[in-house]
Amino acid sequence: MNKALEGVRILDFSHLLQGPLATQMLGDMGADVVKIERAGSGDMFRGMTFFAKWVGGSESPNFLAWNRNKRSIAFNLKSRKVHAIIMEMAKSADVVVQNFRPGVLAKLGYGYDDFKAVNPRIIYCSGSGYGEEGPYVDRPGQDMLIQGLAGVVANTGRGDQAPVPAGAGLADQIGAMNMVYGILSALFWREKTGKGQKIEVNLLAGMLAHLNQEYVAVLNLGEDFVRPNSGIGHPGMQAPFGIYETADKGYVSIAMSPFKTLYTVLEAPQLAPYDDLETLFSKRDEVFDKVNAETRKFGTADLLARLLAADIWCAEVKDIRRAAQDPQVTHMGMITSYDHPRGGNVKVVAPAVRMSETPARIERPAPLVGQHGREILAEFGFSSAEIAALEAAGDMTVDEA
Amino acid sequence: MNKALEGVRILDFSHLLQGPLATQMLGDMGADVVKIERAGSGDMFRGMTFFAKWVGGSESPNFLAWNRNKRSIAFNLKSRKVHAIIMEMAKSADVVVQNFRPGVLAKLGYGYDDFKAVNPRIIYCSGSGYGEEGPYVDRPGQDMLIQGLAGVVANTGRGDQAPVPAGAGLADQIGAMNMVYGILSALFWREKTGKGQKIEVNLLAGMLAHLNQEYVAVLNLGEDFVRPNSGIGHPGMQAPFGIYETADKGYVSIAMSPFKTLYTVLEAPQLAPYDDLETLFSKRDEVFDKVNAETRKFGTADLLARLLAADIWCAEVKDIRRAAQDPQVTHMGMITSYDHPRGGNVKVVAPAVRMSETPARIERPAPLVGQHGREILAEFGFSSAEIAALEAAGDMTVDEA
Structure with a gap:
């Protein structure tokens, strides 16, 4: 079957939600996503969950939700040998994605300029909480914090009580979709011009743009949103909403x-x-x-x-x-599942967008930490001896089911 | 300056939020968006507002927020003359976007097959509330309704009270971003293969995919989210969140x-x-x-x-x-403005994604109804006499400032 992003190779340094959802969406469309995780423990999201419970006794629902259609390789990013390998891989990669705090990855030699030097066609997309400069550059960015800072929290809940956030992630997912928007725009432009570029996405800017109609109203109408005391669903709306x-x-x-x-x-x-x-x-x-x-x-x-x-x-x-179990949700087949070596048969939400010629599909479950390291390095031309040496030095770890 | 989507021409039949935000995002990246509105009154969103007030006394903040970087042409879509003109325009268009209720536009002769017959490279993207078939196909789809149906409302607010929606649009914006994701994926694939396709996006599916981690948790951990009675910000989270x-x-x-x-x-x-x-x-x-x-x-x-x-x-x-007025928001220049012929200097949120080589920009304010009809038809090769005849018949209306 056809894949819209067949042949697009992504080196994905991202973790938690923003970056991983972006690369999952690209993977659903057929991109080859190589998830580069910390040797040993991997993506921080593997250690987070809801209800203090784990799928299959060990797996994070959060991680399982945002990492299908990826292969994992687990590296010690501080190793110079690993650096040389990743730069070799970058020569044939199309996109780099990362959402470490600003500057962290560049200090390790994985900034845009490092990749551009070996591959000028590379598209490098960074995600952060608040952008890569400015007064909040060193602050922790997180979904609920951004909802609060941008005005969603102040708009939600009842007027005679403290406001509440939306009881679901919002800024992270918007950030992910902005990464997808930037990366696909850049890929299209690269088809025309042969040139790569750097893309910066941040949660705060994405949340503001999402709220454009609320900002236009407040900043131009001279009114502020006041939360209603009843169950009216938006502070700017009349009954019966x-x-x-x-x-x-x-x-x-x-x-x-x-x-x-x-x-x-x-x-x-x-x-x-x-x-x-x-x-x-x-x-x-x-x-x-x-x-x-x-x-x-x-x-x-x-x-x-x-x-x-x-x-x-x-x-x-x-x-x-x-x-x-809703009849329309069932009709659309939006609840599906994949088999995971430790999580068992994991129920997940299916891709949301339907394409007539290049359908999005789930072809792989979320990976174990470094599960595909050997196979990926072999594809990039590294020998069994080189791979074994990396593992022996602890610079690469492999968790196989 | 370079534009990522330079040369991409979009015929945009969409209204309200989902479609217009999608085409605005594509317009921000340089696509040429021709907004096709109802003759006379135009996009329904022009008649909606917050606080029962209007920007500059007449303009909808909602409409102003989602329609920059577009030119408007206002047609009577039931006219056969107009149909012939649009099909002529479609020969050199790349993308068609629409979010009428399923089947409405196809009945008027503007379905995917109609466009494909004159331009097999066309990419046709439909947005709807619940998809184009199934038990809810004829139901009204709207942001808060989708938040309620998909689980956001049940997750938000305090446990000892009725639940509340997020006090901001959510499903519509996600739907818009899914349209962008589908369209840009399809454009990339068309560069490789020359082939167009049909894309279907709907608010409900998009909202479910956005909530994947909540679904994975509930469907695999045997627990349900119960809203806390205090100000804990997510029903699946522990204190202090x-x-x-x-x-x-x-x-x-x-x-x-x-x-x-x-x-x-x-x-x-x-x-x-x-x-x-x-x-x-x-x-x-x-x-x-x-x-x-x-x-x-x-x-x-x-x-x-x-x-x-x-x-x-x-x-x-x-x-x-x-x-x-937040220092980081100010630092990023996220609040900007454009001049509108009736709204005056309108404060708006800037594009959220920063691209080093192809920066997103605001080049036009939201248009008046049919403001650019004559100029657009002239570009497509129609004569002054043909244009005047259309206007005389009431098949095209032009509101010039």
Whole structure:
């Protein structure tokens, strides 16, 4: 089968989420991703998990989620022998990806200029929390911190309480997608010109760009977002936009919809006096409470059926286990699995984008630390004796299932 | 200056957020984006806003945020004359983007097969809420609805209250970035093979893929996420991960950090007994409240300085107005502006990705409805008489400043 990125070889120094999701997306499209990990322990994300539990007793769900379709080689990056090997590999590589804190990798001899010197066509993409210079350059960048700094946290939750972050990663995934955007743009341009370049992505800038409509509103309309005290779902929105309760303790989200249609379906004509944009904004908490009193009279399935029949924009609120069984999710085949040597048959989310001629596919599970080191070095022309010497010196480790 | 996507011509039928952000990102990289709008009123997003206010008295902040670097042509898509013109334009176009509900555009003669018949190299990218088939195919897809259906809402907010969505768009932006990912992958492959293809992106699939680590955890660890009752920031995380109050009514987010370092900096050795992963998870609400009692003793600036000195992963929580003035945001030049004929000097967020050889740039403000119709048709070889006839028939409208 055709692969969109067939023949694109990526040297991937990245860890945690931002870089690994980016290279996974490129791997899903057929790029050959060589994940370069720390000898021994590997990617830090291998040691993180939810619920203080591990898949198959040992594997991180976080790591398993973002590292399919990659082969791993585990190196001591401080070794000069390893440096020579990686620079040899770079001669036939197309892309380098890394998300160490700014300057860390360059100090070890793996900066853009180092790679450019051996391969001027190389595309070098760095990810960081706050960019590679400026007052926060040495600060730790992390998803929730960026949500807080950029305004997502201040926008989320109820006005009479402390704000909350989105209960899911957000800035990291946006950062990953910005890496993909930069790398693929650079690859296209390189096809036309033969030239490589350096790409810098950071979580903060990506989060700001993601919030462009909120920034344009606040900076140009002279208003600030104030979190509503009710379940209105965005501080800039009027009622009914929000999350409503049902008779069977479920929740239904109702987005922007003609208010008259809504109160008609709810058989609540007493809501008619609120039906203009200014009132629906200024009295949104009051409207929310009144609408909520009505939705509570209906079971979830009944309410959804009535609202959808009137083309009200709505959907059920599901938790992850129920979402995985949702009929549309099932129809799309979005929950799939791969076999992992220690994790067993691991359930994962499938690639999201459907391409008619070059379908994205899962061809490999997330690797063990350095699992493919020998095979990769052999492909790059290193001899068995050279490989054995590296291992004997502790400069490369191999974990085979 | 070099542009990564120079020469890439996009016919953009999209509206609202998903499609327009995708084509804006491609436009930022130098693609020539022709936005095809409804004659007269244009993109639906022009009629939506926050705070029931308008930039310059008339312009939507939402529309201004996602439509820079595009030219607009406004057509009556039901006209057969217009159909013939668009098919003529398609012969020299590279990409078609649309996010009408499934089937709507194809019924008007603008499906993939229609374009492929005149240009087999065309890349056709469709966005939808739930995909182009299956039980939800006719349902309205919208950002908050997708957050609710996919599990973000159930994960966000406090356990003893109704859940809340993230107070910012999320699924739409992810959908846009998936469009960019698919289109650029397809463009790269077309450079190698000469072949076009069809790409399908939908909000629900994109949101699920974004949540892969949460899905892997729930589906493989036999646990469900339960929202904490305190300010812990993710239902799968242990303390201290969350949003903490300060003495001057500010908030600081503290992410995963060695707990001993944290209680040492806070001068709170009485927290030592909680310092193991199981306890920090099982008693996270209790730990949160105790840490919060300590952080309340410090002013925001003082607390941040102490935590950062110990390399605790932390950041201030800012609202959008303060974030726009943040020293790192300012240093990066992330808040910029463009001049709009009716909106005036409009403050906007700059492109997030930095490319050394092909910098992304803002070269045009968001267009008026059909502002560039005459110039675009002239470029495609249509005569003044043909253009005037179209306008006279009401098949094309032009709003010039």
